[in-house]
Amino acid sequence: MERDVATLCCPPVTAGVLGEDDAAELAALFKVLADPARLRLLSMVAAADAGEACACDLVEPVGRSQPTVSHHLGLLVEAGLLEREKRGKWAWYRVVPDRLAALREALGPVPAGPR
């Protein structure tokens, strides 16, 4: 069984020097976002009608083969960025907003907090 990325996450980058382990964990998360196909899939699910999208509706617009799309969706789920629910023969995906927020905070503290 390989390293599970989806557990916790994200000591902020701008505050303090990251240790090798924290850095590796964060890097693994960014690696999931470091692919055009995955970013497009993520945005497609985020823009879907009821907040969820069927895999069957993602294959054609993303312009990759069905196995490739399934592979990318699997990585996004493993990283905790998407949730999968199987209904009948279809697989439905939703974004996990908290996970995205955590990633965002890892890039620095809140932008401009009122004091």
Added chain:
Amino acid sequence: MERDVATLCCPPVTAGVLGEDDAAELAALFKVLADPARLRLLSMVAAADAGEACACDLVEPVGRSQPTVSHHLGLLVEAGLLEREKRGKWAWYRVVPDRLAALREALGPVPAGPR
């Protein structure tokens, strides 16, 4: 000359479906963050005393060879996340906060605005 990543950046992921080109550009940026050594270097420069750090002080703590560190710093500069200034025989690096902020916003709109 290859694709320069440091020009503009970042149509947000959560609003609308990304096109292949925008996705590729964003992915290229995330790819730079998708490495433990680079994340550590970034955090080290961010945590440096006067807001800048000499490359000579980064090699040992990051635990990689000098050429490897130079390579990673070069990628961070090319991505616009760091600025380099040569003074004498030393190279000094500063973070580019706007660039980090842009990346953060690409992960979604502002977290939770007071209504």
Added chain:
DNA sequence: CTTACATATTGACAAGTGTCGATGTGATGG
């Protein structure tokens, strides 16, 4: 059961990437 369909898994391969040793480039100091 059989067929059809949606999705996941496997195997294979080309391309990309992190790493280091060796070497190149410039600046500083004798």
Added chain:
DNA sequence: CCATCACATCGACACTTGTCAATATGTAAG
């Protein structure tokens, strides 16, 4: 000049990764 130091570039190599065709798994319909 010549030696030294800081940094960048080059060449090579092991390892990772995105991709697809083929196949397996599982569900629904007849």
